[in-house]
Amino acid sequence: MIDAKHLTKTYGTKTAVDDLTFTVRPGQVTGFLGPNGAGKSTTMRMILGLDAPTSGTVTVAGQPYRDHPRPLQVVGALLEARAIHTSRTAYHHLLALATTHGIGAERVRQVLEQVGLTEVASKRAGGFSLGMGQRLGIATALLADPETLILDEPVNGLDPEGIRWIRDLLKGFAAEGRTVLVSSHLMSEMAVTAEHVLVLGRGRLLADLPMSELLAQAASDVVLVRTPGADELGKALAGIGATVSRTDVDALEVTGPSAGRIGDLARDLGISIHGLVPKQVSLEEAFMDMTRDDVEFHASAGSAA
Template sequence: MTRPPTPDHPPVAPTGTDAARTDAAGIHAYGLTKRYNGRTVVDDLSFTVRPGTVTGFLGPNGAGKSTTLRMLLGLDAPTRGRATIGGRVYAAHPAPLHQVGALLEARSVHPGRTAHHHLTALAHTHGIPRSRVEHVLDLAGLSDVARRRVKGFSLGMGQRLGIAAALLGDPATVILDEPVNGLDPEGVLWIRTLLKSLAAEGRTVLVSSHLMSETALTADRLIIIGRGRLLADTTVDEFVHRSGALALKVVSPAAGTLAELLAGPGVEITSDTPGELTVRGTDGEHIGRTAAAHALPVFELTPLTASLEHAFMNLTRDSVEYQAAAYQADTAREGATA
């Protein structure tokens, strides 16, 4: 029986007919390794991004995310390993814009061109009709500024143009690096809705981001790396649940008595507000039955889970390249200079 791939036992790159069958859709990385000047930036990284889901690609600064994306897109050659998109390495696609739409650097546009001219030039390289240019301009909310030179665009408008370019070829796979960077709240909602709709159409969507709150609202699955190695490949819900931060909020006028009754080995109870408990180490059924058995009123019994940010920080704390010291106010100095 074949053992399923895990971070400790990554998938082996298939060959022949097996490769055609398993690599037919999605993104597949097999033992990707990249070294620069003797330093390993990406280290034996294997993962799969499947169609029909939004996959968040996370990691602290220096984790190797950008290098990995560049290897996926053929911009950097791996020292070892390989990656395929839609069954082929990127360079082997005869019309790559139709297969892969990518945004790595929104400002990689000639500033003297208009948005319309930029997209039209890209379209000509693949025989994409003018109607598609108009469509993606409208999709990105840029129709009204399509004839303006890009040098006058704000950061958010530049991001929208980069996303429009990524979608120009109606690609089966979309890879975006920090797509919400510079977007206003309406733009953030737009990109969130767009990514979900692309996945719902059966496309493969890989999104790198530092915004945990937005990733929690957008992504279905997560690939998390640290120091170039795979740390997690799982769903958002499972990752947060496994962080071990599951707790229950209990509101009761008899909170003190209830806390005494619930106390026991493995049970952690804290209270920052009178009449309110935060309980870890037991479940809601036990709390409810204990309260009922002693006729103690309970006004609220709510499960609490850690945020994605909390779970991410717990996982990657040993993989952070630069750690800042916690801020502490120098009250003595402030008092002396007041």
């Protein structure tokens, strides 16, 4: 359980995290979703006590992280992929961290095996690929078998098999009744992993809801119609209050009435319908809609915030 209350972090005049209040509950994967620069990483660093909040508090399992006598057993974290000395071997990196908690070499070999790095355990971490570095970071997080996992963009640099592995790992963790907070800027990745989402934009909490609700919100009321009688049907639809736009000679995009209603209307007018499809709004688009005003830098020319 992670509990944030009015968490705020400012750097000079810039507010990175703005009055965040949320609870991450055990037993499910909670996704931390937001564009780059939304404050996800800063929030995660504050949970771990690496950054001090300007105001507000955050606790893990009822106490500030730093007050836990065995912190690695409370939270296992993967922050930026490379929190590893490049000249040290994977084995010694893990052993050094394990030693602070009196955890032995046997457990180190166990997690190396679990993330599939046994073969390269005695190689310097500096020579690792992005994916291997990511796995070593995950091994670090798993080291003390923590009650809570906090992973910042864990699938970065992983191949599809690795992504699948992370997904199963997180779900397995949550199924055991543990707490999982995982961040991503990829909505599609979250949709298949997280059961609950916290959406962040420019440091503010935009949404705190079950994934299923976010997906429902993403369903649209736009219907694509393909018909030779586009002129006539378009006018009739406009007559019943629909918003209609012509996208092709024989194609309309209709907002308002359901597909059924449009079909019935066409039948009444004797217009044949060649296609009638509710438009799928991608999760990415839904997410973009939610965070559009909150993206720190827009790509469009001349509108950099």
